[in-house]
Amino acid sequence: EDFRMLTGWDTSYAPVTAVLDPFMQRLQEESDGNVNITRSGPETIPPFEQLDPVSRGLFDMLFTNGAYHYNETSIGMTLDAVSADPTQLRESGIWGYVDEQYQTLGLKLVAVLYDMNGYNIILKEPLGDNALEGRRVRGTPIYHPLIEKLGGAPVVLPASEIYPSLERGVVEGAAWPTVGAVGFRWFEVADYMMRPSFGQVGHVVLMNLDRWNALDDETKELIERVAGEFEMEAIDIFNDVVAKEEETLASEGMQVTELEGEFLPLIGETWYEGAMTLAAEQNAEAIAEVRRLAEEAGLTGAEGE
Amino acid sequence: MLEGIPAVATGIGLLLGLMMLGLPVFIAFLLVNLIAIGIMLGPAGYGMFVNSIYETTTTGSLVTIPMFILMGEILFRSNAVNVLFHSIDTIVGKVRGRQYVLIVLLATIFSTLSGAAMGVAAMLSRSLLPAMIARGYDPKLSIGNILAGASLAPLIPPSVLAIIVGTLAGVSISGLLIAGILPGLFFASLFLAYTFIRVWLNPKLAPADDGLVSTPSTRDVVMALVRLIPFSIVILSVMGLILMGIATPTEAGAMGVLGALITAAIYRKFSLGLIVESVLASASISAMILIIMATSKLFSQLLAFTGGATALTQMVAGLDLSPWLMLLVLMGLPFILCMFIDQIALMLIMVPIYIPIVSSLGFDPLWFWLLFLVNITVGGMTPPFGYTLFAVKSGWKEGALSTVFSAAWPFVLLFVFGMVVLAVFPAMVTFLPSLL
Amino acid sequence: MSNLTKALQPLLRLQDAISLVGQWLGGLSLALIVVIYAYEVFVRYLMGAPTSWASDFVSFLLLISVFTVLPWLTREGGNVAVTLLPDYMPARGGQLLLRCGFVVAGIACLWVTYIGVQETLLLFQRNTMTLTTVRIPKWPLLALITFGLFNSGLYFFRLAARPNQAAHGGIHA
Numbered sequence: 001e002d003f004r005m006l007t008g009w010d011t012s013y014a015p016v017t018a019v020l021d022p023f024m025q026r027l028q029e030e031s032d033g034n035v036n037i038t039r040s041g042p043e044t045i046p047p048f049e050q051l052d053p054v055s056r057g058l059f060d061m062l063f064t065n066g067a068y069h070y071n072e073t074s075i076g077m078t079l080d081a082v083s084a085d086p087t088q089l090r091e092s093g094i095w096g097y098v099d100e101q102y103q104t105l106g107l108k109l110v111a112v113l114y115d116m117n118g119y120n121i122i123l124k125e126p127l128g129d130n131a132l133e134g135r136r137v138r139g140t141p142i143y144h145p146l147i148e149k150l151g152g153a154p155v156v157l158p159a160s161e162i163y164p165s166l167e168r169g170v171v172e173g174a175a176w177p178t179v180g181a182v183g184f185r186w187f188e189v190a191d192y193m194m195r196p197s198f199g200q201v202g203h204v205v206l207m208n209l210d211r212w213n214a215l216d217d218e219t220k221e222l223i224e225r226v227a228g229e230f231e232m233e234a235i236d237i238f239n240d241v242v243a244k245e246e247e248t249l250a251s252e253g254m255q256v257t258e259l260e261g262e263f264l265p266l267i268g269e270t271w272y273e274g275a276m277t278l279a280a281e282q283n284a285e286a287i288a289e290v291r292r293l294a295e296e297a298g299l300t301g302a303e304g305e
Numbered sequence: 306m307l308e309g310i311p312a313v314a315t316g317i318g319l320l321l322g323l324m325m326l327g328l329p330v331f332i333a334f335l336l337v338n339l340i341a342i343g344i345m346l347g348p349a350g351y352g353m354f355v356n357s358i359y360e361t362t363t364t365g366s367l368v369t370i371p372m373f374i375l376m377g378e379i380l381f382r383s384n385a386v387n388v389l390f391h392s393i394d395t396i397v398g399k400v401r402g403r404q405y406v407l408i409v410l411l412a413t414i415f416s417t418l419s420g421a422a423m424g425v426a427a428m429l430s431r432s433l434l435p436a437m438i439a440r441g442y443d444p445k446l447s448i449g450n451i452l453a454g455a456s457l458a459p460l461i462p463p464s465v466l467a468i469i470v471g472t473l474a475g476v477s478i479s480g481l482l483i484a485g486i487l488p489g490l491f492f493a494s495l496f497l498a499y500t501f502i503r504v505w506l507n508p509k510l511a512p513a514d515d516g517l518v519s520t521p522s523t524r525d526v527v528m529a530l531v532r533l534i535p536f537s538i539v540i541l542s543v544m545g546l547i548l549m550g551i552a553t554p555t556e557a558g559a560m561g562v563l564g565a566l567i568t569a570a571i572y573r574k575f576s577l578g579l580i581v582e583s584v585l586a587s588a589s590i591s592a593m594i595l596i597i598m599a600t601s602k603l604f605s606q607l608l609a610f611t612g613g614a615t616a617l618t619q620m621v622a623g624l625d626l627s628p629w630l631m632l633l634v635l636m637g638l639p640f641i642l643c644m645f646i647d648q649i650a651l652m653l654i655m656v657p658i659y660i661p662i663v664s665s666l667g668f669d670p671l672w673f674w675l676l677f678l679v680n681i682t683v684g685g686m687t688p689p690f691g692y693t694l695f696a697v698k699s700g701w702k703e704g705a706l707s708t709v710f711s712a713a714w715p716f717v718l719l720f721v722f723g724m725v726v727l728a729v730f731p732a733m734v735t736f737l738p739s740l741l
Numbered sequence: 742m743s744n745l746t747k748a749l750q751p752l753l754r755l756q757d758a759i760s761l762v763g764q765w766l767g768g769l770s771l772a773l774i775v776v777i778y779a780y781e782v783f784v785r786y787l788m789g790a791p792t793s794w795a796s797d798f799v800s801f802l803l804l805i806s807v808f809t810v811l812p813w814l815t816r817e818g819g820n821v822a823v824t825l826l827p828d829y830m831p832a833r834g835g836q837l838l839l840r841c842g843f844v845v846a847g848i849a850c851l852w853v854t855y856i857g858v859q860e861t862l863l864l865f866q867r868n869t870m871t872l873t874t875v876r877i878p879k880w881p882l883l884a885l886i887t888f889g890l891f892n893s894g895l896y897f898f899r900l901a902a903r904p905n906q907a908a909h910g911g912i913h914a
């Protein structure tokens with residue numbers, strides 16, 4: 001069977017070629033060529049409009065991040081809030097619950113491919129005694145609570161304006177997944193990256209529900225098995241990608257600036273609370289349920305876990 | 306279902322046919338999109354249809370288009386353009402055709418600041434062009450210089466297109482921008498040389514200098530410079546705010562509008578009437594441009610959806626030709642396609658496919674991608690389809706699009722000639738970055 | 742025909758009034774963009790306190806300015822068209838071609854209306870918000886796009902009926 005996959009990123013975002021392509025290839029091999037996937041990117045549908053065409057069956061599959069469609073459902077954002085590897089995610093029941101929620105929109109959750117290295121903030125100057133005090137930092141709403149907690153002022157700018165804004169100093173920093181500074185060449189205009197990073201980046205693979213239901217049981221089982229295996233392998237691939245990126249960044253003169261002191265223990269919790277609170281603005285009941293599951297399993301990122 | 310290269314050919318053919326029948330450009334796009342959605346996608350494509358229009362018309366960076374047009378409207382109504390001409394007359398003196406230098410310069414400066422050749426082309430054809438024509442300058446030569454100057458924008462920072470090419474192709478963005486300096490100057494001098502040769506061959510293309518003080522006194526020159534100050538406020542408020550990192554290029558456009566209002570006040574033209582007339586006129590012109598962009602964006606998405614643009618690129622990339630012929634086809638394809646496909650969508654489709662060929666052919670990446678960058682901008686001013694062409698027409702109410710088209714051709718040829726020179730002498734591109 | 746035209750007069754005048762108000766709203770949107778950006782630059786650079794809403798509102802205003810202005814623009818024959826062929830043809834033939842083009846344009850706009858209404862209702866039912874920092878319901882923006890194109894479509898039909906009305910309109914005459 002042929003599947004059309006839509007991706008939220010073009011190939012300059014390394015995970016498309018480094019993680020998604022091997023996953024597609026694995027499905028194809030293990031199905032003896034029965035599952036064939038071709039992908040198209042944001043030139044076909046802009047990143048923030050992609051959920052709808054997949055749930056309507058214009059495309060069969062989607063590779064994206066939960067925050068890219070939180071105006072339709074914020075359930076995918078919770079995947080970035082929790083601190084869990086794929087096994088914990090499944091064991092805690094969160095994976096199943098998120099799948100259930102996506103199914104109400106006509107989508108089947110196929111896989112959650114985690115970059116456990118999460119998010120970071122790149123900076124023009126190293127952190128000061130008071131973390132980000134007085135600095136303007138670009139970030140989407142999910143980052144705002146954390147930027148504010150660290151004393152910074154969040155600035156709303158489209159991703160395309162990050163490079164020139166850092167270059168000219170419109171902003172002094174920008175929040176983004178740890179993967180990205182190489183592809184977008186921000187090392188040309190910023191010299192520091194804040195560590196530790198925070199959260200984890202959930203790349204979800206979704207399938208149109210009708211398409212899924214129409215598959216024979218054998219294919220469904222195959223896809224579920226391969227996805228389950230690949231979720232764990234993806235973590236290592238992402239770690240390799242990040243390690244390579246950090247190497248490149250170091251050779252381009254980018255340095256790590258460590259967050260220390262009173263701010264350090266606040267990050268995990270602030271990130272979790274911030275992401276969950278934002279998500280709850282869209283789907284209050286569903287998010288309350290994910291919170292309950294996460295707290296039960298101790299996946300909230302709070303200090304002392 | 307129509308797929309691949311035939312789908313692209315059908316779509317473009319239908320589009321051209323509808324446009325040639327005299328349908329409004331945005332309607333031609335709309336109709337092809339509707340037919341494509343009706344045939345290929347059905348109701349599942351409806352969301353894609355409306356969301357594409359929504360997405361384009363809420364794109365923050367496109368706000369520079371109305372902002373720069375508004376700036377031009379205010380300057381135009383506050384007599385700034387005449388003051389500018391007069392000062393140039395006094396300072397430069399009797400150089401026949403001197404205002405062509407002004408127009409190409411302003412086109413380059415403003416479009417590089419705005420990052421949107423469309424906004425600036427519309428602005429200058431509303432404000433500067435009528436003044437040029439009124440003074441006896443040749444409409445076509447003036448329009449050609451506006452188009453050409455505006456098309457230099459991606460070579461000069463700030464440049465959104467350079468950032469995108471750098472990101473997709475993995476080449477240094479700052480390197481690309483430095484590499485663009487010499488070619489930029491080279492193109493500018495090509496345009497000026499062409500213009501002055503034309504004026505020299507046919508003096509009627511520029512007005513005679515009756516009534517101009519032959520040798521202005523020092524006092525005249527000083528006064529002329531002083532009178533330029535208010536106008537400089539506008540350029541400085543835009544450029545300064547961007548360079549000092551106070552405002553993004555988009556915001557700087559709005560600040561330029563404030564600068565223009567100050568200029569109007571200094572020239573004692575400031576009034577509520579001026580503001581009302583200016584915003585109404587700007588809203589109309591920017592709507593003309595943005596509705597075309599919105600509908601053509603969806604056309605690009607549909608072409609991407611059929612896989613045809615990718616197939617075409619892969620076909621060209623798979624050709625087995627000598628490096629020079631390869632360069633020719635690798636550049637020829639985007640030159641033609643960018644007449645119909647949105648520049649950014651085009652880059653997303655083509656750049657990843659081109660990367661391996663560029664390295665296997667042993668081309669210098671900076672050199673290749675700089676040529677690519679020039680190439681896709683020139684597409685915007687090559688008839689019969691180009692955003693910059695339509696923008697000029699939107700601003701120039703009195704004129705005909707056919708005049709704009711014939712004004713564009715010589716400058717398109719100059720660009721092509723310039724690119725050939727850059728291709729033959731790659732050092733013009735690679736020399737400055739090599740000093741880094 | 743002339744009776745029909747007479748009967749339609751009040752409706753046409755109403756349409757013109759609505760569209761003229763739209764034109765003014767579009768201008769007002771641009772003025773607001775200038776004010777909002779100036780405010781944003783001021784508070785971000787001088788006060789170090791950027792707003793979270795400026796860029797969102799500006800992007801909404803851009804959409805508003807386009808689709809409030811479009812109908813009046815169409816009424817005035819202001820849309821860019823490549824009229825090489827109609828201009829080249831004998832006067833009557835060219836005129837006929839243009840009028841056919843306006844009918845086609847009107848139909849295209851009605852087709853968009855058909856799609857736009859369904860999508861707007863869908864967003865309304867789903868209560869879809871905009872994907873911005875300041876979230877507002879998305880359906881009113883889609884409704885405006887739909888209305889702007891619908892109203893322009895009606896003007897295309899009027900242009901087809903009386904093409905000369907447009908030729909001398911000129912937005913700023």
Ligand code: NA
Nearest residue numbers: 417458461463
């Ligand atoms: Na530029």
Ligand code: NA
Nearest residue numbers: 684687690691
């Ligand atoms: Na063109």
